[in-house]
Amino acid sequence: MRVSRWFAQHWVMGVALLVLGYLFLPIAVVAGLSFNRPSSRLSYDFNEFTLDNWRNPCATSDMCDAVLRSVQIGFLATVAATVLGTLMAFALVRHRFRGRSGLNVLIFLPMATPELVMGTSLLALFVSGGVPLGFWTIVIAHVMFCVSFVVVTVKARLSGMDRRLEEAAMDLYASEWQTFRRVTLPLVLPGIVAAALLAFSLSFDDFIITNFNSGTTVTFPMYVWGAAQRGIPPQVNVIGTAMFGIALLLVLASSMRGRKARRAAIATAVPGATSRS
Amino acid sequence: MSALAHVPTASGQPVSPPPAARRGRHRLLPYLLLLPGAAWLFLFFAVPLVQLAAASLYDPTGSLSTGYALTWAFGNYPTALQAYWPQFGRSFLYAGIALVLALLMGYPLAYAIAQKAGRWKNLLLVCVIAPMFTSFLVRTLAWKTILSDNGWLVGLLRDVHLLGPDGRLLATPIAVVLGLTYNFLPFLVLPLYASLERLDYRLLEAASDLYASPLKTFRRVTLPLSMPGLIAGTLLFFIPATGDYINAELLGTPKEYMIGNVIDSAFLVRLDYPQGAALSFLLMSAILVVVFVYLRRAGTEEVL
Incomplete structure (x- = not known):
C-alpha cells in the first residue's frame, strides 16, 4: 500500500528524470568520444582512451579554421541582429504607430517558417540578383533569422519593466538621455545580453540556412556535415564538449x-x- | 505621471513640467527605430519568398548556366509532387510520430519541473536547455554511436529478442524518428513548462477534494489550463521537425529520406531550381495548412 502511494506521488518525477537522461545521453557520448582514439576514419565506436584530441584540438587545421569562421560570423550577426532587434523592441513597446499588426506578422513569421524555406528562398534571391555566395551572404542570412528572436527576448524584458522608475528619474530632472543611460539601459541590459547570447548560439549552430547560402565558405556545422561523409575527426567531439562546458x-x-x-x-x-x- | 509632474515642491513654488512632457516631439522616432530592422526582414525574408514563388514557376527546361525564364509553369508543381510524394508524406509522418513521442516524454518532464521540483526547478530547467549548447550536428552524430550495430543498445535489444540477431537500429525509420524526437524535444518542453508553471496548485487540490480521480483532474483541469503552452510547443516542435533533413541524412538511408533531402539535392546537387522551389513552396503551404487547421481545432489564436 505504502509503496503504491509513493509510486503514485513520484512517478511523474521518475519519468522526468528518465527523459532528462535521454536528453543527456548524447552529450555524455560526445564527451566520451572526445577522449577516443578511433580505430578507423569512419568508425563511430569507442576504441581506446587518449588525451591527444584535447592536446591538439587543431590537428585537423580546416576544422579550426571553420570554428574561427563560425565565431566571426556569429559575432557580426549577433551585433547587427541585437542592435536592429533592440531598436524594434523599443519601438514596439514604447510607441504607438501605424502598421503595428503587419510588423508583428513580419517579426513572427521568420520564427514559424521552416529553415529550409528561408534558406532556399534566400538562395533564389541571391542567385537571381547575381550576388556571389560566401561569408557575407551567410552573415546576411543569420542576421535575418536572429532579429526576430532578439525582438521577442528584449520585448519581454522591456514590457515587464516598471515605467515609474523612468518617470521618477525624469521628475528628478534627469534629461532624456540621462534617464535612458542611467535608468532604462541598465534595467533592459539583462534582456539585451540574453538576446545576444541566444543570437550567437543560433548563428553558431545554424546548418540548414547556411548550407544553402554559403557557396564554398565552410562554417563549423558545414565542416561537420562534410566530414560525416568522409570520416569525422575525433576533435569534433572536443569542440562539442568545450562548447557545452x-x-x-x-x-x-x-x-x-x-x-x-x-x-x-x-x-x-x-x-x-x-x-x- | 502628469499629475505628479505638477505637484508643487515642498517650498510651495510651482515647478516647470519636467522634460518628460516633451514626448510629443518624437512623432518620427518609432519609424526611425523600426526602419533598419523592418527593412532587413522585408529585404531578406519577405522578398526572397516572392523570389522563391517566382522561381517555382520558371521554365523547367532552363538551367543555371543558360538562365531561367519566368513562364508561369504551374506544371512544375504536379510534376514535383508526382516524383516526390513519398518523401513528402514521410516528412509529415515521421514528424507526427516524433511529436506523439515527444508529447509523451515532454509533458511529464514539463509538469515535474513546474509543479514537483521545488527548489530544483531552475537547475532542471537548465538541464533541459543544456543539451542544445552542443552543436546540433555533433549531437546527431552521437546518436550514430549510440544506435550503432556494435553498440550496447543494439546488443541489449538483441539479447532480449526485441531485435532479431541481425536487427539494426541505425539506418532504419526508428533511428530517424528517435533523432527528430530528441533534437526538437526542448522546443516542446519550454513553452509547456511556462504554461504549467503558472498553473495554480490549489486548483488541483480543489479538484481532488471534490473527488475527481487523478485522471479526471488531469483531463478537466491540468490539460485545459496548459493548452496555450501545449499549442505553442507543438508548433515549435512540428514545424522544424517536418523541414528537417539532417536526421534522415545522418541516421537513415535514402529509403528514409524526407522532403528536405530532396529539396537540398534539387538546389545544391541537381541544380534544378524550379523543382526545388516548387517543393519548398509546397512544404511551406502544407505546413501552414496543417498549422491553421490545428489552431482552428485547438480553438486558440492567441499564440499568433
Whole structure:
C-alpha cells in the first residue's frame, strides 16, 4: 500500500528524470568520444582512451579554421541582429504607430517558417540578383533569422519593466538621455545580453540556412556535415564538449551574478536585510 | 505621471513640467527605430519568398548556366509532387510520430519541473536547455554511436529478442524518428513548462477534494489550463521537425529520406531550381495548412 502511494506521488518525477537522461545521453557520448582514439576514419565506436584530441584540438587545421569562421560570423550577426532587434523592441513597446499588426506578422513569421524555406528562398534571391555566395551572404542570412528572436527576448524584458522608475528619474530632472543611460539601459541590459547570447548560439549552430547560402565558405556545422561523409575527426567531439562546458559556465555565472545582484539590491533597499538573510 | 509632474515642491513654488512632457516631439522616432530592422526582414525574408514563388514557376527546361525564364509553369508543381510524394508524406509522418513521442516524454518532464521540483526547478530547467549548447550536428552524430550495430543498445535489444540477431537500429525509420524526437524535444518542453508553471496548485487540490480521480483532474483541469503552452510547443516542435533533413541524412538511408533531402539535392546537387522551389513552396503551404487547421481545432489564436 505504502509503496503504491509513493509510486503514485513520484512517478511523474521518475519519468522526468528518465527523459532528462535521454536528453543527456548524447552529450555524455560526445564527451566520451572526445577522449577516443578511433580505430578507423569512419568508425563511430569507442576504441581506446587518449588525451591527444584535447592536446591538439587543431590537428585537423580546416576544422579550426571553420570554428574561427563560425565565431566571426556569429559575432557580426549577433551585433547587427541585437542592435536592429533592440531598436524594434523599443519601438514596439514604447510607441504607438501605424502598421503595428503587419510588423508583428513580419517579426513572427521568420520564427514559424521552416529553415529550409528561408534558406532556399534566400538562395533564389541571391542567385537571381547575381550576388556571389560566401561569408557575407551567410552573415546576411543569420542576421535575418536572429532579429526576430532578439525582438521577442528584449520585448519581454522591456514590457515587464516598471515605467515609474523612468518617470521618477525624469521628475528628478534627469534629461532624456540621462534617464535612458542611467535608468532604462541598465534595467533592459539583462534582456539585451540574453538576446545576444541566444543570437550567437543560433548563428553558431545554424546548418540548414547556411548550407544553402554559403557557396564554398565552410562554417563549423558545414565542416561537420562534410566530414560525416568522409570520416569525422575525433576533435569534433572536443569542440562539442568545450562548447557545452563554456555555455554551462556562462549560465552558472549569470545565475550566480543574478543572485548576488538581487541580494545587493535587497541590502540597499532594506537596511539590515543582509544580517537577516 | 502628469499629475505628479505638477505637484508643487515642498517650498510651495510651482515647478516647470519636467522634460518628460516633451514626448510629443518624437512623432518620427518609432519609424526611425523600426526602419533598419523592418527593412532587413522585408529585404531578406519577405522578398526572397516572392523570389522563391517566382522561381517555382520558371521554365523547367532552363538551367543555371543558360538562365531561367519566368513562364508561369504551374506544371512544375504536379510534376514535383508526382516524383516526390513519398518523401513528402514521410516528412509529415515521421514528424507526427516524433511529436506523439515527444508529447509523451515532454509533458511529464514539463509538469515535474513546474509543479514537483521545488527548489530544483531552475537547475532542471537548465538541464533541459543544456543539451542544445552542443552543436546540433555533433549531437546527431552521437546518436550514430549510440544506435550503432556494435553498440550496447543494439546488443541489449538483441539479447532480449526485441531485435532479431541481425536487427539494426541505425539506418532504419526508428533511428530517424528517435533523432527528430530528441533534437526538437526542448522546443516542446519550454513553452509547456511556462504554461504549467503558472498553473495554480490549489486548483488541483480543489479538484481532488471534490473527488475527481487523478485522471479526471488531469483531463478537466491540468490539460485545459496548459493548452496555450501545449499549442505553442507543438508548433515549435512540428514545424522544424517536418523541414528537417539532417536526421534522415545522418541516421537513415535514402529509403528514409524526407522532403528536405530532396529539396537540398534539387538546389545544391541537381541544380534544378524550379523543382526545388516548387517543393519548398509546397512544404511551406502544407505546413501552414496543417498549422491553421490545428489552431482552428485547438480553438486558440492567441499564440499568433
